[in-house]
Amino acid sequence: MLAKIRNIALISHRGVGKTSLAEALFFKAKKTDRLGSVDNQTSFFDFQEEERKRKTTITSKLGFLEWNGCKINIIDTPGYLDFIGEIKANLRVVEGVILLVDCEGGVMVGTEIAWKVADEYNIPVIIFINKLEKEQADLQKAVSSIRKKLSPNCVCLFLPNACGPSFSAITSILKQEDPEKEKLYELISETDDILLEKYLNEGSLSEEEVMRGLKKGIKTRKIFPIICGSALKEIGSAELLDAIVNLIPPPEGSTDDPLSAFVFKVISDPHVGELTFVKVFSGKLEGGMEVYNSTQDIKEKLGHICYINGKARQDISSIPSGDIGVCVKLKGTKISDTLCSPKSLVSFPKIDFPEPVISIGVSPKTKQDQERMSNGLHKLSDEDPTFTSRYEVELHQTIISGMGELHLEIMLDKLKNRFQTEVIVEKPRVPYRESIRIRASGEGKYKRQTGGRGQYGHSLIHIEPLPPNSEDEFIFENKIFGGAIPAKYIPAVEKGIKECVDKGILAGYPVKWVKIILHDGSFHEVDSSDIAFQLAGSFAFKDAFSRADSYLLEPIMDVEVFVEEEYTGDIVSDLNGRRGRIVGIEGGSIKALVPQEEMFKYSTTLRSITQGRGNYVMRFSHYEEVPSHLANKIVEEKQQTR
Numbered sequence: 001m002l003a004k005i006r007n008i009a010l011i012s013h014r015g016v017g018k019t020s021l022a023e024a025l026f027f028k029a030k031k032t033d034r035l036g037s038v039d040n041q042t043s044f045f046d047f048q049e050e051e052r053k054r055k056t057t058i059t060s061k062l063g064f065l066e067w068n069g070c071k072i073n074i075i076d077t078p079g080y081l082d083f084i085g086e087i088k089a090n091l092r093v094v095e096g097v098i099l100l101v102d103c104e105g106g107v108m109v110g111t112e113i114a115w116k117v118a119d120e121y122n123i124p125v126i127i128f129i130n131k132l133e134k135e136q137a138d139l140q141k142a143v144s145s146i147r148k149k150l151s152p153n154c155v156c157l158f159l160p161n162a163c164g165p166s167f168s169a170i171t172s173i174l175k176q177e178d179p180e181k182e183k184l185y186e187l188i189s190e191t192d193d194i195l196l197e198k199y200l201n202e203g204s205l206s207e208e209e210v211m212r213g214l215k216k217g218i219k220t221r222k223i224f225p226i227i228c229g230s231a232l233k234e235i236g237s238a239e240l241l242d243a244i245v246n247l248i249p250p251p252e253g254s255t256d257d258p259l260s261a262f263v264f265k266v267i268s269d270p271h272v273g274e275l276t277f278v279k280v281f282s283g284k285l286e287g288g289m290e291v292y293n294s295t296q297d298i299k300e301k302l303g304h305i306c307y308i309n310g311k312a313r314q315d316i317s318s319i320p321s322g323d324i325g326v327c328v329k330l331k332g333t334k335i336s337d338t339l340c341s342p343k344s345l346v347s348f349p350k351i352d353f354p355e356p357v358i359s360i361g362v363s364p365k366t367k368q369d370q371e372r373m374s375n376g377l378h379k380l381s382d383e384d385p386t387f388t389s390r391y392e393v394e395l396h397q398t399i400i401s402g403m404g405e406l407h408l409e410i411m412l413d414k415l416k417n418r419f420q421t422e423v424i425v426e427k428p429r430v431p432y433r434e435s436i437r438i439r440a441s442g443e444g445k446y447k448r449q450t451g452g453r454g455q456y457g458h459s460l461i462h463i464e465p466l467p468p469n470s471e472d473e474f475i476f477e478n479k480i481f482g483g484a485i486p487a488k489y490i491p492a493v494e495k496g497i498k499e500c501v502d503k504g505i506l507a508g509y510p511v512k513w514v515k516i517i518l519h520d521g522s523f524h525e526v527d528s529s530d531i532a533f534q535l536a537g538s539f540a541f542k543d544a545f546s547r548a549d550s551y552l553l554e555p556i557m558d559v560e561v562f563v564e565e566e567y568t569g570d571i572v573s574d575l576n577g578r579r580g581r582i583v584g585i586e587g588g589s590i591k592a593l594v595p596q597e598e599m600f601k602y603s604t605t606l607r608s609i610t611q612g613r614g615n616y617v618m619r620f621s622h623y624e625e626v627p628s629h630l631a632n633k634i635v636e637e638k639q640q641t642r
Helices: 018-028 049-054 081-093 109-120 139-149 179-189 193-202 207-219 237-247 367-383 405-419 487-503 530-547 565-577 602-610 628-641
Strands: 005-011 061-067 070-076 096-102 125-130 154-156 158-160 170-172 224-228 260-269 273-282 284-286 290-293 298-301 305-309 312-316 318-320 324-328 338-340 358-364 388-392 397-402 423-426 433-436 440-448 455-465 474-478 514-522 550-562 581-586 589-595 615-625
Touching: 005 018, 005 081, 005 109, 005 237, 018 061, 018 070, 018 096, 018 125, 018 237, 061 237, 061 305, 061 324, 070 237, 081 109, 081 260, 081 405, 096 109, 096 139, 096 237, 125 139, 125 237, 139 154, 139 224, 154 179, 158 224, 179 193, 179 207, 193 207, 207 224, 207 237, 224 237, 260 367, 273 284, 273 318, 358 367, 358 405, 358 602, 367 388, 367 397, 367 405, 397 405, 405 423, 433 455, 440 530, 455 487, 455 530, 474 487, 487 514, 487 530, 514 530, 550 565, 550 628, 565 581, 565 589, 565 602, 602 615
Parallel strands: 005 070, 005 096, 096 125, 125 224, 154 224, 474 514
Antiparallel strands: 061 070, 158 170, 260 273, 260 338, 273 324, 284 318, 290 298, 290 338, 305 312, 305 324, 358 397, 358 423, 388 397, 433 550, 440 455, 455 514, 550 589, 550 615, 581 589
8 A cells, every 4th residue: 555655746936836836736636527726716715815816825734636546745845934834744745746936937945945845854856847838938047057056966867949938838748858867867877887887888877777776766765856847738747757656665564563753734724623633653544532632741632634635635544654634623742742652652843933033023903812813823823833822921912923924914814714803913022121230228208197007107118120031120127126126127218129129210110130128117006007118118229120121132143144154244234233242253143142122023124135045043132231331211111001
């Protein structure tokens, strides 16, 4: 059975024609009765509302067809860099990829990044040069781009009769006398000593020897065959299907072994519930069986299982080893989880998803939207680990993070369309801090007399600065001697001060790195109380803080940018413009310290500067004083909203 299964993914830069090629393959295999079109919104794969509106793939789709007695599972992946997480997830469950290249544009950045993921996973690659019917199509230029940017071991298996509007057919390189055939023979002969000896002696190889060498070379990633064609004109699709069956290795494993399966995708269907996409690596997944989720340490009872073809579901009784299918309504299973037999435990490595690089704030438009927003964001983050949401209690703001502006925009579209929730988008609030520069003293007295028992509390304090970013953010020291304030009221004074510290004085941000010394005060035998000393403590703190030369601090981020060296100057200039300090440049790595406030939407700027070839990581480093001209503006704006 394993020999009759092929699992492949289509990868490339956006707009190169992955979905159109998938449509052509399905039509050629008679899996569909018409050739779907992305532009005409009749695509078999791009059926989601967001995709039809944008005319582009934004989430991976699964389908299968039969060709020459072999079942081929095909995963169509998004081409936008915002969805690199989808590519990393899908390539974990395939034995081969079809990498598309535009015959006019050559290898573009999205194709390079997808190639690197395939290289990271050590997956065999077949390259399909698409759009040979285009006016500016140039096969020689495209092949040169492939060999320069991807690998010199890429070789054409077919050549076209022409490039441009007159393109109508491709012919096997084995039937032609062309330098490309000599390159093919040379690459193949390097995979096998016997083939090398024959080629050196005879100068040629038989078709059977070529196929044998190609299989070995593809599996070991020493040869990357190129097939050219046109998805729009359905040219090259039969040859590509033949290559998938004959050259891509079948999955390994055995149906007789204990069950092991890997979850690579989870989506929430409003009509069916959770759909969990799995690749079975060994054994067999059967409806109704109990499995063990070794990642979550839970047992799951399987209900319906099915194959997916675009948006259509086909119920089945089991998923054999090597195959890909879907489990319906699993309760606790997430992406990257391992399912196995309770009697034979196994755990696959989790998918190494990239960290989100851009964040925005969101709030529900109405009170009724609040719960739907929370539930919807939780579901969406379960489906896409590169999308996260969290509520920042201090900032009173929900923050969502993702891989780019488009990624977040599409997630909010999904929130609106699937969960009927609209939100207001906001800039993420920055967690500023307040502190002081000098030692100062303060006095607080609360006295109230309204007939009967009154209220009285009186405290005197010193306030001292602690080193910024030190482990001790707040110290309260009681130096009352002689009973000026009874011991039972000391905690009340501290509580009053701490409430002020947490709420802030300057602009409503927490006060950090201060030491409070309570050194004197007075009380009344009858009128003193906890509440009176809480108020006295808060008044004393405000008084001392106002005399201690207070200032505002901002979070500084440790940023590392990875770019090709030709972009170094532009990146450094941009970071300097963001009040950044460059702390190191080595090869293609630029390290800098940059205020968090200045990093909003940086991922978009970085892509623009580097044509999408740059990426970065960012983590919190420490706090620093905000320049006075900016601090005044922040304080004024905050006071207007308080």
